[in-house]
């Protein structure tokens with residue numbers, strides 16, 4: 001039976017008005033709109049390098065639970081997922097996975113807050129991939145309910161969907177104790193096909209890709225040289241970059257490095273967006289030949305610090321990233337907001353490499369050098385200031401002809417505070433024994449981007 005025309009009009013009108021009022025149409029994804037905190041569709045924590053072990057080194061069990069509870073608090077009790085970019089455990093034993101699982105269950109039920117993880121080199125025991133089978137067995141099917149039909153859990157390449165947001169995890173074919181991390185053809189062809197399908201069907205939405213090793217030459221640490229650490233461990237994947245570069249909706253979430261999120265290079269946009277997730281268990285840094293370190297890339301106080309990301313996606317597909325310092329109980333500096341993906345890639349213009357062009361640090365208050373009673377010399381100087389933060393200093397000792405006699409590199413304390421204003425206001429270093437009359441002393445301050453200033457220090 002045909003409905004009278006006026007009834008049809010009323011039905012259409014009611015539909016249009018309800019659609020407008022409801023505001024739940026997925027067609028809003030990709031629209032140009034400022035981030036809308038009143039209409040969030042996805043709230044997730046993104047962590048990496050949780051490194052559970054049973055001897056409680058670095059207080060790792062407590063740190064994991066604390067991070068999960070803190071993320072839940074940030075979400076207002078509405079966390080939708082926890083994303084982990086690898087190294088759930090130290091050595092991938094059943095007991096360590098059990099501890100991870102128990103800690104997770106202390107905070108969430110996986111049916112309510114799904115856990116989506118990629119395998120790190122510690123989970124894979126470097127070259128042994130037996131754990132691709134044992135991890136799912138030990139976690140159990142409750143932990144794999146968001147995996148889609150094209151998920152390859154047994155290969156580590158997973159496609160999960162939570163609240164309409166796609167999350168992929170990928171697995172290298174080697175974790176390269178020597179050489180760089182190689183994703184390999186199997187993973188790359190799966191990733192390419194899966195991203196092609198998702199982005200064709202759902203433009204305007206961010207797509208998260210968890211990869212323990214960072215895509216080469218993107219965010220902070222993704223160019224860490226082989227051989228800068230023990231065992232010549234590979235730190236980045238070069239062969240992943242071409243595939244990711246085809247899909248500007250991609251936001252990678254990576255770990256492996258343990259680098260501080262305080263550094264603005266922890267987000268980098270090229271043909272896609274790359275993010276570091278920091279580390280829950282302990283912090284590390286690039287090899288800058290810094291003084292007073294535990295090892296080339298590990299600070300003495302590395303175990304104190306614990307960091308991660310809290311992520312929100314709004315109805316337009318804008319993504320807000322909060323860097324979280326679990327040690328200091330607070331967000332680090334400003335949030336990052338990645339605009340909703342656009343076909344022309346205009347959303348990739350916010351956090352590019354061109355941010356390196358920024359004001360250089362400035363020394364304002366000078367410094368001094370003095371001879372100690374034991375004949376050694378101490379150089380002291382006031383901290384430099386910057387539009388962002390000072391990453392490190394160098395103290396150069398020259399002879400009167402300008403030949404460099406010694407160089408001391410000092411890592412600044414930027415990673416210790418959520419606000420750079422809290423960084424210490426002076427530094428000093430004992431440079432050993434020199435004839436004060438025969439040397440010149442120069443101090444250089446650098447920001448994260450290598451912009452620098454210098455000053456001479458007099459006795």
Ligand SMILES: [Ca+2]
Nearest residue numbers: 359386387447
């Ligand atoms: Ca600067």
